[in-house]
Every structure is written in C-alpha cells, then in structure tokens.
Amino acid sequence: MHELSLSRAIADIVTRAAAGRPVSEIGLEIGALRQVVPETLTYCWGIVSRGGSLEGSRLQPNLIPGRLECGTCGAETVIGGDPVFRCGSCDSTDCRVTAGEEFRVTYIDVADTDSWREHN
Secondary structure, three states: OOHHHHHHHHHHHHHHHHOOOOEEEEEEEEEHHHOOOHHHHHHHHHHHHOOOOOOOOEEEEEEEOOEEEEOOOOOEEEOOOOOOOOOOOOOOOOEEEEEOOOEEEEEEEEOOHHHHHHHO
16 A cells, blocks of 8 residues: 555655644646556545544545657557556557656645744
C-alpha cells in the first residue's frame, strides 16, 4: 500500500508550504498510470493527518487519464481501463506517454493570514 507513503510525502510538502497556517484542502493531480487508488489515498490521509496540524484537511484528487502519442502516425490515444500501449488508430507500439504519470500537489487552501493571526 504505497498510498501511505504518498500521504506522508504530501503531508511534508503541505506542512512546509502552509508555514503553520491551518489547511482545509489539498488539490492533487494523479495520473491513471500511477496506480494510486484515490479512496485508499484518502483513507491513508486520515491516518497521517490525525492529531497533527493537518487534521481535518481533505484531499481533492483530480484523476488524469493516460494518453499516448503515436510515433508512426501522430495520433493521440487515451489509455482505457486496461493499459494497452498501442496506437488506437494504426495499432503501432511506437508510442510515448504524454499524460497519466502525474502525481503533484496543485493547490493548498490555507487560512487567510490576517484572520489567522487574529485568532492566534
């Protein structure tokens, strides 16, 4: 279950970026080829964030489908449920992945600095 280690890495990134401010939401881009189960990641996030400065924050995953570009005909193919690395137009295997390997934090919603200072 690599989602637990991914959750820990996200927590490290978000903790540094938030600089002590409360966090409500973390946006993520997760490529379909990363083999991350969003529900498992969310569950692990609950474990990792429990009792710390990130408790109560939630992940907002945006799933990015896998895409291939054919080196033979130039067509773009969206990779479906079972990853098949063949061109959908000409059936060539001379393809390169152009999307679907992403895993990144895209945004962090933190408390407004002025209102946060008023309460601390």
